[in-house]
Amino acid sequence: MHGIKRRQWTEELLKQKKLQDQKKISEYRDLTKTVLDKKRKEIYTLETFDLTTQVLKINPEFNSVWNYRRDIINSLRDGLAIESWEDELNFTMAQMKVFPKVYWIWNHRVWILNNYPNSPLKIWQRELVIASKVLEMDARNYHAWHYRRIIVNEIEKISGKSMDKSELEYTTLNINQNISNFSSWHQRAKLLPRMFSTDEVMDKKKFINDEVSYITNAMFTDAEDQSVWLYIKWFIKNEIVSKTLSGDEYQKMLKDLKNNILAINEDEVEFSGVQNNWCLKILIVIEDIETSLGITNTSNKTEYIEQLIEADPLRKNRYMHLLNKH
């Protein structure tokens, strides 16, 4: 397979590998036995601490050993210098590089930060840079997204200042790099209502209009990307939009959006002969909003739903349900 080295396993090689593996397995078994034994006996020393390091290096999923490690740190806490805490951060970092998706490593790191003497602001700020780096390597590592939210929360708590603005910029940066970054769109949807409720947005109308241009741009760039459409669906129905804009402005925004979606869909039909399902779905959402606003125009909802059923027969019943909702 591409990227994977083909290795001819001769009998000699297999024998060697088996011997190596056997040795490794028995060493690991002895080690865990010793560690669990000492844990039961509640021996909290630097020596047992080093033993947990050895186990966790091999198997970072072993949460009992992480627990034991924390117990040891807690009992030795008074004698620990700042360097030891830094060493512990370095240890989890090294582990994270090798195993970026192990819950216990992230969990342990948060624990260190919380227990770090005085837990100063600067260590959290440093941590934010680290979290960004991890997300740069893999924008969809949800551990890192979760971790980032924890850190931001803590920084806001310590500094008393909201970070919503810079976090929003961060999602923009990520989306600009990859418009399919669903995590960033999701984060955006979490940030906006909060920013509107705390009056962090100076010119709310301008903000909404800019956001509409942004999503229109995204929709034209890739009309097959569902993260964009899901965000649009959330956005147009959200009260930050309907309450910020006047009735007329809201209606106009919906109308413009509808026209753009229709343009995309027409272009799709002209190009490939089939409709874009996402266009149809969002058109239905817009028509529903318009109906609820009491705008009397001829509804195409039934037509859209029939087209969806034809294009996507596997979800026929769901579309039928939509049709009969009113």
Place this chain on the structure above:
Amino acid sequence: MSRAERRPSMAERRNSFLSSPMQSVGTPLVVPHLAGIEDPLPDTTPEKVDVLIAGTGMVESVLAAALSWQGSNVLHIDKNDYYGDTSATLTVDQLKQWVNDINSNSSKCYENAKLYISKTLSQRNKYQSRDFGIDLSPKILFANSDLLSILIKSRVHQYLEFQSLSNFHTFENDSFEKLTNSKQEIFTDQSLSLMTKRNLMKFIKFVLKWEEQPEIWKPYTDRPIIDLLLEKFKLEREQIFELIFSIGLCYNLESKTVGALQRIRRYLTSFDVYGPFPVLYSKYGGPGELSQGFCRSAAVGGATYKLNLQLVSYNPTTKEATFNDGSKVKVEEKVIMSPTQTASDSKNVPDQPYEVHRLTCIAEKSCSQWFAEGESAAIVVFPPNSLKSNNRQVVQAFILGSGTETCPAGTSIWYLSTTETGSRAELDLDAALEALEVSLIRETSTEFENENGILEFGPNGESIINSVKLGKSFKEYIPRDKIQFLLKLYYTQYTSTPVFDVVKDEFFNRKHDANQELLIPGASDNGVIFSSMPSAEISYDEVVTSAKVLYEKIVGSDDDFFDVDFEEDEVPTGSRTAPVEYENTFEEDDDEDIEMSNSNVEEAVGEMEI
């Protein structure tokens, strides 16, 4: 021929490689050290070989390595005292000699070589001849290409160092436009209209899987690609030119749909293979370095190398080959010869009807503004009708800076080429050179820095250089200082390979096939199979195909072409190597191959969506 000065060979540059063969702990060096390259003149010529190859150009060297690893006994010679032949990387002195040779012998391969060397360069105070490595046929390597796979499989990549190239500029309206080719660039580009964005994305998605969608391109099969882009994808001229000429590297507006689609896809699928760039090139010189690498591999596989040796005659009946030093060898199977290596009374050299006109310059400017950050090379494409000379064919320029170690700091090498024929070609090359020159002077000048209206700010406070305005003000700007050129070289090269094509199998099925007994009386090259000269193609893409065709002629099939598996030599080890981070240059270690390190990175970051 006396032994001229030369640039350090790849082996000489890598001292550690020579002095400590077992330096890498994990993997024993599969490729042992070789006398052939360091000592190009072995005392004896073997009495009997399977295959004799004359000329150490790119195709011949790949062929020699493939044959050696297949088990054939190869004698590989070159009449020159350096490796590379048609693909050589030369010093200034070697280049002078080469030009003299071209002009004094009436060659069917090169013509009209004109060399200008500035006083600064000839005086030898500031620069030495061997500070420069000038390629006779410069090439770029697509990250997704057959040659790259073979470089890895054969481990020849271990001898080489590669650098990335991400800047492809299209010359339009007197200024250079940088390509918008990735989804993120299309999304964030504020100069594109919404519908253009959509159309561009639609095309990019299509071209990646174009074969599966015949309903879209079939009606355009025999028509130029421009029709498909205009009618079906409704793209605008600017995007069309970028797609056809910069991304597709096509030569003119008549480029047909299928061929052009393949070429556009080649670029797009090469993007992000090793990082955010489509193309690589080798440090210290292009095809000259690669041919040397394959020769080295061939020598390890058992081939014998002799430079300064020319085949004087071959007798297809007795199978005896005679050389200019009087020695003879019996060739059991085939003789392969590059058209540049022929002796005086050769009469079987195939027609070479296609012209490639080249202009190579060394400028006393770093040109770093044309390169992406951390890189030292760029491609500039001049589409049809973009030049003063009203060029019908594209002019392609490959610019290399000192970071490539082919020229000293503060200088750069500009390789310009065109497929235009006759005297028009030189006019086009001159016009392109002038355009490059003028734009470089403008860009290095500081006069525009704070002029109103050029630097604008976007809605989020980011600065946008308004290239349209920049282009206009450039037009009114009269350059004050000229660029100093240390060297200029014009030459015309001939080839049997038509543009936009790879070498055809029929090319080799000619009268000079020994089996057909169509011998020309008195010819020195009866029964010899000729390889073809490099084509106008700026990438290495024809090389493997050409070498395979020749290989098949000799071995009977290309099934075992580089069917080597060096991985067997590895012993399982417990520790995995840490993922290698991408840092523009990937300099190959001897203990890990590219694919391996790449797969580790992927494994480490994984993929999971919320």
